[in-house]
Amino acid sequence: MGRISFFFLVLLFVAFTAAIYNTARFIAASDSTLGGGEEEFDFNPGGKKKLFHTVVTSSSGSYARWQCRIMYYWFKKFKDQPGSEMGGFTRILHSGAPDDLMDEIPTFVADPLPSGLDKGYIVLHRPWAFVQWLRNATIEEEYVVLLFFVLLENFGYLFRSYIFMAEPDHLITKPLPNLASRLRPAAFPFFYITPEKYEREVGKFFKGPVQAVDPVGNSPAIIHKAQLLRIAPTWHNLSIQMKQDPETDKAFGWVLEMYAYAIASAVHGVKHTLRKDFMIQPPWDTSLGDKYIIHYTYGCDYTLEGVLTYGKVGEWRFDKRSFTAGAPPRNLTLPPANVPGSVAMLVKMINQATADIPNWKAGE
Template sequence: MGRASPLFLVLLGLGVFFATYNLVTLVIHHQRRERRAELPGVDPVTRMPDELRRTEGSRRPFHVVSITTCVLHAFLMWCQGYVVLNRPWAFVQWLEKATIKEEYILMAEPDHVFVRPLPNLAREDYPAGFPFFYIKPAEHSQIIRKFFPKEKGPVTNIDPIGNSPVIIKKSKLEKIAPTWMNISLKMKEDPETDKAFGWVLEMYAYAIASALHGVQHILRKDFMIQPPWDLKLDNTFIIHFTYGCDYTLKGELTYGKIGEWRFDKRSFLHGPPPRNLSLPPPGVPESVGLVPLDQREKREEEGEGGEEEKVDMDKVTLVKMVNEATANIPNWDDGR
């Protein structure tokens, strides 16, 4: 019954504006999707809404029960500038400190937004992960072999994933996490590996650590999309807004060049975004912009997809979802 098991959602934040407003957006939209799930087990990310409570007089309409973890040595973290090394170390500490009743854990990030209720995509001992196009173990086999010896099997045993989004049994993650941390540190200390993998080094470390423990993931392309490269929502569960979205006023992508219209989370590193961000111009893909009204009306008239599709018809842009989240938070513009 692994697919019906509830999940414990865990994500990491650095405690800065950049991470906080991302988290707020994720939480607001998770709660909305949960309310839409009428059938038991449709949205089993139970501990997240259960642990969020509206606090009187608070700027945010909830508080998040959190565990503070220690950062790695200052030299490692700031002199080398790779703050992501904190992630596996934080998971090791969290698994030691936290009381987790659920059997499965969903590892997500603050820049994930739920667009559909998320079922448990894992199957018993097989976790579910998202295949990243830029994680290519076979193309780096020489480097990989420094950390994944031949006796452990072919390099193709290593999944093209990172740790997020992943749904995994707690018992599996407890074994993988210390190995993930140690391999991340060894990779960072190795100049060749550090240069080859750069910012995604820790993602490779998670994939290798999983393979070392004989854990292979079910690869789910529908787990999430990443605009502006993914154009359609289709049946995805999560929007990951890691890339900047830059367009002309005609809806033409100008990636790498600041557009006449843009949404980039990095624009708000030092403070939260204002309410009522401008919506994208016509012609922008539905992963960033609204599904055109005439298309929605046509699909509704034709009765495509039944009740579940009608819920999904409220497909909104990433930016509109941010606006909806900030609109639900008292005193957002006050900066308190």
């Protein structure tokens, strides 16, 4: 056996030491605050795309089904276009049983909460669905990068995976890049998520300063998997605890689960980059601008002259709640000429999707 040269041993020692240093640096940044550190060590070899996996939670009812089909249609339209860092897609179906969309939309079946625990608040199933998916699913964008440079550089195994949490009533309007970094998720700031206004309720579940709670929900948000793995169980547990607390339930109402996500993030020291350019919400936002998503949660009611009559059924209207029992028909009537462009674009995008999606049937 030949003798190993002293110079080779020195090279091996230097490389090994550098690897330990950088791996420790990576783990320390990942496992400490995961959102509060000053240094942004966001490794991205060769400027490769930071692909993220899009996830939508859904019940099995018709109302959620038709929205998911339209959402997935627009996801596919923009997935592979220039500027996109959109990877795979999963619909988490929290009914506990497969449905007939399994072959159309990639789907993970999660168990629902025990009967009665949601108290009629179906959104409470969302955090529990994410917990199950994170524990059991394989995320195709998760990859391992091996870096090896003999002397002046270093090597180490770095894992990367990002998750985009979306909703069935989101329409993606253009290629979506990864707006997050490893330490800072990106999320939309909601005007109605106001932790400071509910300091008493927040203080029951988070002992830090109320200013540490971001005005966000879980969606839309792009987040590193390592962060969501920590947040999701807390988000789930807090949602249940908050729903069972009458004072908190009354204060937070239909956005209780959003507050639970925001508080859970604060519990784990995660701060979000607030991106107002993430989405618009017609009819209040009248133009798309440079936004990435149309969120059609509000009803759009107008006179034939294009005057908004919010709170009163208009002569022309589009409201997703008009189709709770089944899908809307193809070729919805377009809004009057003076209605804002955001509303017109919303209806046109729905019409295009329903025209192209095979076997689209009104009422199903």
